[in-house]
Amino acid sequence: MTSVAPRAWERVLARIESDLRDGRISPGQRIPGERALASDLNVGRSSVREAMRVLEALGVLRAQTGSGPDSGAIILTRPTGGMSALMRLQVAGQGFPVADVVRTREVLERSAVSELASREGTDLSEIDELLDAMENRNLSRQEFLALDAQFHLNLAEAAGNRVITAMMSGLRDSVETYTGRIAAALESWEETADRLRAEHRGITEAVRRGEPALAEERVTAHIRGYYAEANPEE
Amino acid sequence: MTSVAPRAWERVLARIESDLRDGRISPGQRIPGERALASDLNVGRSSVREAMRVLEALGVLRAQTGSGPDSGAIILTRPTGGMSALMRLQVAGQGFPVADVVRTREVLERSAVSELASREGTDLSEIDELLDAMENRNLSRQEFLALDAQFHLNLAEAAGNRVITAMMSGLRDSVETYTGRIAAALESWEETADRLRAEHRGITEAVRRGEPALAEERVTAHIRGYYAEANPEE
Numbered sequence: 001m002t003s004v005a006p007r008a009w010e011r012v013l014a015r016i017e018s019d020l021r022d023g024r025i026s027p028g029q030r031i032p033g034e035r036a037l038a039s040d041l042n043v044g045r046s047s048v049r050e051a052m053r054v055l056e057a058l059g060v061l062r063a064q065t066g067s068g069p070d071s072g073a074i075i076l077t078r079p080t081g082g083m084s085a086l087m088r089l090q091v092a093g094q095g096f097p098v099a100d101v102v103r104t105r106e107v108l109e110r111s112a113v114s115e116l117a118s119r120e121g122t123d124l125s126e127i128d129e130l131l132d133a134m135e136n137r138n139l140s141r142q143e144f145l146a147l148d149a150q151f152h153l154n155l156a157e158a159a160g161n162r163v164i165t166a167m168m169s170g171l172r173d174s175v176e177t178y179t180g181r182i183a184a185a186l187e188s189w190e191e192t193a194d195r196l197r198a199e200h201r202g203i204t205e206a207v208r209r210g211e212p213a214l215a216e217e218r219v220t221a222h223i224r225g226y227y228a229e230a231n232p233e234e
Numbered sequence: 235m236t237s238v239a240p241r242a243w244e245r246v247l248a249r250i251e252s253d254l255r256d257g258r259i260s261p262g263q264r265i266p267g268e269r270a271l272a273s274d275l276n277v278g279r280s281s282v283r284e285a286m287r288v289l290e291a292l293g294v295l296r297a298q299t300g301s302g303p304d305s306g307a308i309i310l311t312r313p314t315g316g317m318s319a320l321m322r323l324q325v326a327g328q329g330f331p332v333a334d335v336v337r338t339r340e341v342l343e344r345s346a347v348s349e350l351a352s353r354e355g356t357d358l359s360e361i362d363e364l365l366d367a368m369e370n371r372n373l374s375r376q377e378f379l380a381l382d383a384q385f386h387l388n389l390a391e392a393a394g395n396r397v398i399t400a401m402m403s404g405l406r407d408s409v410e411t412y413t414g415r416i417a418a419a420l421e422s423w424e425e426t427a428d429r430l431r432a433e434h435r436g437i438t439e440a441v442r443r444g445e446p447a448l449a450e451e452r453v454t455a456h457i458r459g460y461y462a463e464a465n466p467e468e
Contacts, residue, residue: 009287013291016323017323020323046280046283049280049284050283050284050287051287053243053284053285053287053288054287054288054291055323057247057288057291057292058291058292058323060323089250089251089254089289089292089294096396096397096400097396100395100396100397100398101397103345103395103397103398104395104397104398104401107341107342107345107398108341111337111341161334161337161338162330162331162334163330163334163335163337163338163405164334164337164338164341166330167338167401171397
């Protein structure tokens with residue numbers, strides 16, 4: 001922020017943040033209406049609306065459909081949404097080099113599979129369903145890669161760390177973009193897809209057998225190997 | 235997003251994103267003015283302003299001070315800003331449990347020190363200065379912890395992965411909040427501070443000697459040990 005005094009919309013944001021932190025509003029509840037906040041903080045209603053958009057983009061609030069401007073029509077949602085917009089825009093703006101995105105995936109996913117493999121009785125049925133769905137030979141490259149991305153996200157979700165899940169979910173668009181670019185450039189997609197299928201099974205198997213080190217090693221080789229198809233020098 | 239058709243401010247956001255991705259605007263450049271964007275996309279100027287606030291909060295844009303509404307007075311900035319607001323609000327809204335924040339720190343910092351220790355000739359002089367500054371016995375707990383947080387962030391910056399640095403920087407406020415709460419509850423702060431000083435030196439030493447595994451082990455023990463002072467059962 002360049003200015004010293006907080007601008008009107010920033011004051012609204014700070015107010016919502018302190019209300020959240022102090023428990024005056026909680027997840028699932030509505031937030032005071034636009035008119036009430038504006039008069040309470042002595043700012044214009046357009047400033048309140050600007051702050052609401054920011055909170056929505058950050059995944060903190062969800063606008064209630066069909067609600068009037070004074071109904072306090074905003075509820076708090078699950079925390080994974082906002083980071084996606086952030087990461088997408090940062091990558092688009094060249095803030096984040098793809099190699100750094102790939103390396104960050106590695107770090108986060110290694111931690112997820114290691115955590116999962118160290119635990120007993122995790123339900124892997126959704127993950128198995130994704131593996132089966134990816135066996136379909138009629139999938140386009142794009143369809144395959146969407147299931148692939150979902151498989152990786154599901155591993156993180158199953159591991160249960162919400163911050164890491166949000167970060168992974170924030171990386172998803174960037175990941176689909178670079179994996180799609182690599183896939184489009186491959187001569188023999190089916191050969192690569194078969195290798196990816198086998199690697200996915202291998203990672204899941206290591207998790208199921210409770211071998212954290214093996215699971216980490218396999219997920220690292222999987223992510224690096226695919227990226228190296230297009231970037232052999234790195 | 236709940237609505238099917240993108241709302242006006244979302245269309246503005248999508249337009250900026252595609253302009254960035256396709257290189258029509260680049261970091262350091264100005265963005266089309268409010269009036270131009272509004273007429274171009276056939277939306278109200280308040281919708282353009284809402285989208286600009288979102289981009290600003292996400293750390294993609296910086297508002298130019300003293301500029302009129304039509305001067306296109308927005309420039310792109312370095313990519314670390316936005317995640318901080320996001321993480322702070324998510325933690326405030328109880329989206330992210332503190333234990334998950336601590337564990338995520340571990341994962342990201344292990345990767346940073348391992349990377350640093352695997353590399354030769356990294357300039358650690360700023361890090362040494364922070365270590366020396368933390369030796370001052372007249373620092374308040376809060377002052378010490380601010381330097382402490384800066385030390386950890388500097389390690390990530392020196393390692394050079396921009397995504398991980400942005401994530402670490404996004405966690406900073408949450409980290410300072412929980413470390414501050416723990417420090418405030420300690421009976422013998424000086425004893426703990428001495429241990430933290432020694433641990434910081436130990437991490438830096440392992441990095442300097444080029445021992446990735448030792449650096450990882452030390453940073454993990456450091457983060458876990460401090461958190462365990464207040465949460466012995468976890």
